[in-house]
Amino acid sequence: MTHPSSGEALAKPVPGGLGRLLDHRVLLSIAVLAILPWLLPSKALAVNVLIYGVVVMGYNLLFGYTGLLSFGQAAFFGAGAYFTGIAIGRYGVPWFAAVAIAVFLSTCLAALIGIISTRTRGIYFSMVTLALAQLVYYVALQASSFTGGENGLRGFTVDRISLFGLQVNFLDPVNKYYVLMAFAALAMWFQSRILNSPFGAVIEAIRENEQRARACGYDVERSKLVVFMLSGAISSLGGCMLALHLSIVPLDILHYQTSGMIVMMVLLGGARSFFGPFVGAASFLILEDVISLWTPHWQIFVGAIFVLFVLFLPKGIWGTLLDTLGIGKARR
Amino acid sequence: MSGELLRAEGIGKRFGGFVALEDITLSFAAGQLTSIIGPNGAGKSTFFNILSGVLTPTSGKLHFRGRELNSLPQHRFVHQGISRSYQITNIFPDLSVHENVRVAAQALTVSFDIWRNRARLTELHARADAALDAVGLLGKRGDLAKFLSHGQQRALEIAIALVSEPELLLLDEPTAGMGPEETKDMVALLERLADKRTVLLVEHKMKMVLGLSKRVVVLHHGRLLADGAPDEIRSNPDVRRVYLGQSEGYG
Numbered sequence: 001m002t003h004p005s006s007g008e009a010l011a012k013p014v015p016g017g018l019g020r021l022l023d024h025r026v027l028l029s030i031a032v033l034a035i036l037p038w039l040l041p042s043k044a045l046a047v048n049v050l051i052y053g054v055v056v057m058g059y060n061l062l063f064g065y066t067g068l069l070s071f072g073q074a075a076f077f078g079a080g081a082y083f084t085g086i087a088i089g090r091y092g093v094p095w096f097a098a099v100a101i102a103v104f105l106s107t108c109l110a111a112l113i114g115i116i117s118t119r120t121r122g123i124y125f126s127m128v129t130l131a132l133a134q135l136v137y138y139v140a141l142q143a144s145s146f147t148g149g150e151n152g153l154r155g156f157t158v159d160r161i162s163l164f165g166l167q168v169n170f171l172d173p174v175n176k177y178y179v180l181m182a183f184a185a186l187a188m189w190f191q192s193r194i195l196n197s198p199f200g201a202v203i204e205a206i207r208e209n210e211q212r213a214r215a216c217g218y219d220v221e222r223s224k225l226v227v228f229m230l231s232g233a234i235s236s237l238g239g240c241m242l243a244l245h246l247s248i249v250p251l252d253i254l255h256y257q258t259s260g261m262i263v264m265m266v267l268l269g270g271a272r273s274f275f276g277p278f279v280g281a282a283s284f285l286i287l288e289d290v291i292s293l294w295t296p297h298w299q300i301f302v303g304a305i306f307v308l309f310v311l312f313l314p315k316g317i318w319g320t321l322l323d324t325l326g327i328g329k330a331r332r
Numbered sequence: 333m334s335g336e337l338l339r340a341e342g343i344g345k346r347f348g349g350f351v352a353l354e355d356i357t358l359s360f361a362a363g364q365l366t367s368i369i370g371p372n373g374a375g376k377s378t379f380f381n382i383l384s385g386v387l388t389p390t391s392g393k394l395h396f397r398g399r400e401l402n403s404l405p406q407h408r409f410v411h412q413g414i415s416r417s418y419q420i421t422n423i424f425p426d427l428s429v430h431e432n433v434r435v436a437a438q439a440l441t442v443s444f445d446i447w448r449n450r451a452r453l454t455e456l457h458a459r460a461d462a463a464l465d466a467v468g469l470l471g472k473r474g475d476l477a478k479f480l481s482h483g484q485q486r487a488l489e490i491a492i493a494l495v496s497e498p499e500l501l502l503l504d505e506p507t508a509g510m511g512p513e514e515t516k517d518m519v520a521l522l523e524r525l526a527d528k529r530t531v532l533l534v535e536h537k538m539k540m541v542l543g544l545s546k547r548v549v550v551l552h553h554g555r556l557l558a559d560g561a562p563d564e565i566r567s568n569p570d571v572r573r574v575y576l577g578q579s580e581g582y583g
Contacts, residue, residue: 208424217410217439
């Protein structure tokens, strides 16, 4: 272990050789995502990695960085998708505006659920988020004239989009991938900004020691609410991407199984790591693809692998890799 | 009184049917080290938790620099100038030593800013390092806090409390669980601190308390038993009966 001598570089946080790469984590992550369609067997899989990566990244802000285990993140994923679809299909809103509206409304939903759930702690928080997310599920199921009920939301196909005066065929998988990647890049930039900000330090302090954070002078409850909303906003953007990608919104994405999948993805990839959510989403989706070819009971195997990860690789694939390379012990 | 910093007026605290504190009236002047002692269960920690806003008293009033604190939520106490350490080590284990103190310094200025880069708030880094220097931990600034020794963690806790430049520093058994060597370092640190600011100390180690404090307050069964200079306390028959006479250190 090396320490800076006390006179110099006092204003600098913890140093590190390879750790410098973390200063460019957004650009590096974008670079990896840019070549992803050619690394994976199909473009459809790559798009799913993008979408779930963004959803899980938003969740990572809440679970990984703040230490709040929510079982209801599907509510915001679904809300983003439904609001986008309804705005385009029912009200004829242009696609880009629809995404902005959907993220805004989903953030409001996160505020509502957050106000109730962040008053509770530990297992109660998990249960309240689960219950409220299921409430959202049943609202979507019942309000079928808006949402299509159990058939899912249909009838809002986005086939051509105009970008800076250019007409782009959105049905082409490569075009679609890169348009959606721009959203993922935006989300990553925003998340990185939050993590580097003073507020990013507050949520880490709350994760590490809530009582101490309060004694230091932080309004812990309000901070939790704010991070809950930020997390919901980022995850909802993943929902918007899903709606644009599929041109339908299946009711299933609001189900608690989706919330569970989000938790599994973040743990597989590595909670508290910046790129871990994308690694987790990719690993989960590849496992699902590969194992479901052999057996319809793929979930048994994914479940077993998940348990092994929790027991032996608690930092997930990406977190363990970074540790092994000695990158960024204090921040990644 | 001109130099009065903190006044507790008829403070009482009940937990259900149990009376933890009853009618405590005390005034603390600025710029001295006062110790609060008493056998286990005397109400010392409860009193400390009230002074730092963790608990709200069931009766009585708390005034700090003329302002009433009763209705204030705990996280506002630091902003008023009251900062504390805990009996059981209470740090941010998975953050670096430097970040432990830096984040505490940050609490007084920015908390909901999601835009600026915190690495550029250089003033906070400098203040954190100054506080680490004051407790002798500057050389460990890059280590994760959980890897420090017990004594170093206790010192880190004081740095966390100190970095807010509190007018009143509340220290809850800063030498708890320490060996003789570590205790000696801590006593030296406490003496340095007491030179510059008002310190309230809860301690079990009698010898240390009597040597260190200008004033000693003795609690017993939630009531005020004695209050005076160390010499008066040493010779007070009530104190000898409930506390000193029983055993050397741990009442």
